[in-house]
Amino acid sequence: MKNLLVRLVFLVFSVVFLVGSDRSDVGETTTYNRFEVPFYGQPVPIEYDPGMRLPSLQSIEHANIRSAVRRADRSPTRPLLNSLLAAKERYELNDFLFYKLARLSLRVIYEGRNRNAQELGLYKMLVDVGFDARLTFRGGRVFVNVYTSEDLFEVPIIDTGNRPYANLSCMEQDCNGRQRLYIYDGHPNPRGRSFGFQLTRWPRLAEQPVDRELRFLYHGVQQSMKVTYDKTMVDIMKDYPFIHEYCYLETPLSNTLRKSLLPQLEHYMQRMDEQQRLELLASFTRSAFAYKEDSEYFGRSKPMVPEELFGYSYSDCEDRSALFFALVRDLLDLPMAVVAYDDHLTVAVGSETIPGDAFRMNGQRYVFCDPTGPRASSRIGIIPPGYEDKKFTIIGAYK
Numbered sequence: 262m263k264n265l266l267v268r269l270v271f272l273v274f275s276v277v278f279l280v281g282s283d284r285s286d287v288g289e290t291t292t293y294n295r296f297e298v299p300f301y302g303q304p305v306p307i308e309y310d311p312g313m314r315l316p317s318l319q320s321i322e323h324a325n326i327r328s329a330v331r332r333a334d335r336s337p338t339r340p341l342l343n344s345l346l347a348a349k350e351r352y353e354l355n356d357f358l359f360y361k362l363a364r365l366s367l368r369v370i371y372e373g374r375n376r377n378a379q380e381l382g383l384y385k386m387l388v389d390v391g392f393d394a395r396l397t398f399r400g401g402r403v404f405v406n407v408y409t410s411e412d413l414f415e416v417p418i419i420d421t422g423n424r425p426y427a428n429l430s431c432m433e434q435d436c437n438g439r440q441r442l443y444i445y446d447g448h449p450n451p452r453g454r455s456f457g458f459q460l461t462r463w464p465r466l467a468e469q470p471v472d473r474e475l476r477f478l479y480h481g482v483q484q485s486m487k488v489t490y491d492k493t494m495v496d497i498m499k500d501y502p503f504i505h506e507y508c509y510l511e512t513p514l515s516n517t518l519r520k521s522l523l524p525q526l527e528h529y530m531q532r533m534d535e536q537q538r539l540e541l542l543a544s545f546t547r548s549a550f551a552y553k554e555d556s557e558y559f560g561r562s563k564p565m566v567p568e569e570l571f572g573y574s575y576s577d578c579e580d581r582s583a584l585f586f587a588l589v590r591d592l593l594d595l596p597m598a599v600v601a602y603d604d605h606l607t608v609a610v611g612s613e614t615i616p617g618d619a620f621r622m623n624g625q626r627y628v629f630c631d632p633t634g635p636r637a638s639s640r641i642g643i644i645p646p647g648y649e650d651k652k653f654t655i656i657g658a659y660k
Contacts, residue, residue: 293340298365301493303466305348307366309341314371315378321398326445329378330396333385341366342386353465356457357502360387360407360429377403380430393453395419395426396445404430404442410455412505415562419444422451432502458504460512460566469493470517473571477549479529479541480639486525488571491517495572503562506579506606507657510586510599512566519591526592535593536615536641539630542588544639546581546632553577578633582606585632586659596660598627602653607631607645611660617642622655 294311297304313336318325345366349359363386367379380396380403387394393408397419406419406426417428417436421444428436469492476485494515514522526545530538553575555563565573565580567587582599585608589595596611609620609627619628619642630641 290340296369298362298369300348300352300362300365301466301496302469303352303493305352305362307341307344307348307369309344309366309370310337311370312336313338313341313382315375315381317375318377318403321377321401321403323445326396326398326403327447329381330385330445330447333381336385338382338385338389341370341382342389345386346390351465353462355460355464356392358464358497360456364433380405383429387456388449388453391450391454392456393424393426393450395421395448397428397442398445399440399442402430404428404436406430407456408453409458411458411508413458414503414505416502422448427456427502432500458502459508462513463491463494463515464497466493468517469496471572475549477545477547478637478639479544481637484529486522488525489517489521490568490571491515492572494566494568498566498569503564506564506601507599509564509566509579510583510657512568512583512587514587514591515568518568518571523588523591526588530592535595535612538593539589539610539615539641540639542585542592543630543632543641545588546585547634547638548636550576550581552633552636579606581632582608585630589630590659594660596625596627597658598622598655599657600629600653601656602645602648602651605633605645605648607633610641615642618644622658 292310292312293308295306295308298307315329315333315336318329345359345363348354348362354362363383364379367382371379384394384396384405387405387407395406397404397406406428408424409427413427417431419426419428419442430436470489471492472487472489474485474487476483478484526542529541533541550570551574554577555561558575565576565583567584570576570580570584586597586599589597589610598609600607600609608630610630611625612628613626615628617628619626621627628642629644631643631645633645635646
């Protein structure tokens with residue numbers, strides 16, 4: 262119900278926005294250009310007025326930026342923004358994917374040139390839809406920053422006016438480390454809404470199904486299954502910003518993977534009790550996927566959402582915890598706690614009867630069910646080996 266209300270509010274805002282358009286922002290419909298942009302395999306129709314294109318900035322300083330922003334305010338950007346808002350509603354894009362589509366469209370409109378004009382166009386559209394956006398500049402370049410209340414990592418953040426702003430431009434470009442950025446003093450939406458990165462649901466983009474054969478050990482007996490995942494979701498996450506660890510666990514399985522994987526696991530679980538079902542799921546996440554640390558496999562930290570485990574050759578403890586969390590939630594609907602050690606992530610499941618290592622939180626007993634290992638073991642109720650005497654924190658919970 263909450264998601265429906267959010268969508269309705271956004272739709273009403275969009276309708277009001279369109280009805281109240283200033284004609285100078287709309288241009289002449291006879292001059293509109295149209296194209297389709299491939300967005301993660303989904304052709305998205307885009308319409309724009311070529312009169313919206315801005316000239317190159319001769320030099321980057323406050324006065325020139327102010328002049329360019331005023332020119333952008335008078336330019337006919339509304340046709341493009343209308344296309345983007347329609348796509349956001351139709352394909353159920355979150356804020357970050359809306360931004361990605363806007364950036365990709367501007368790149369096509371400017372034919373990959375005039376980078377600073379593209380940034381100014383993006384800034385205007387973010388402001389027009391109600392975000393609190395700020396411009397920064399340095400060394401001949403303009404950067405777009407947007408206020409967000411969400412936790413981000415490995416993304417440049419500036420703090421001004423008691424608000425954190427994420428540098429969207431630096432997600433796409435090499436920003437040369439931590440050199441000082443100058444803040445443009447224009448601030449059209451100081452009370453604008455927070456920009457969202459979390460994926461509480463997947464967008465409705467074209468499905469790209471990929472089959473994968475999996476084998477896993479359950480109490481020493483090899484089991485096999487063929488699953489189908491959606492490559493579109495894996496592609497979305499390839500360059501997604503690094504959000505809070507718990508957000509990866511909350512990201513759902515795609516409809517493609519749900520329809521393929523869950524019925525097979527449910528079939529295995531027939532006539533099993535609760536402990537055996539948890540042992541089966543732990544066995545699956547431990548042994549169906551090869552293990553390798555992110556630093557060795559990707560050369561950097563790369564937390565995965567559950568879908569991504571099926572699209573890569575290797576995964577680590579964070580990734581398996583995300584998948585185990587999703588499977589227990591969707592198949593068993595049991596309480597869970599996400600347990601974080603300094604260098605390991607695991608999951609504990611709420612149960613008063615399953616024997617083994619456990620702890621209490623808010624009156625509920627949680628038994629350890631490590632999704633990572635040991636690989637050949639199906640036992641649960643054991644603190645991960647080597648962590649018996651180490652302190653941990655709870656970074657999230659379900660139910």
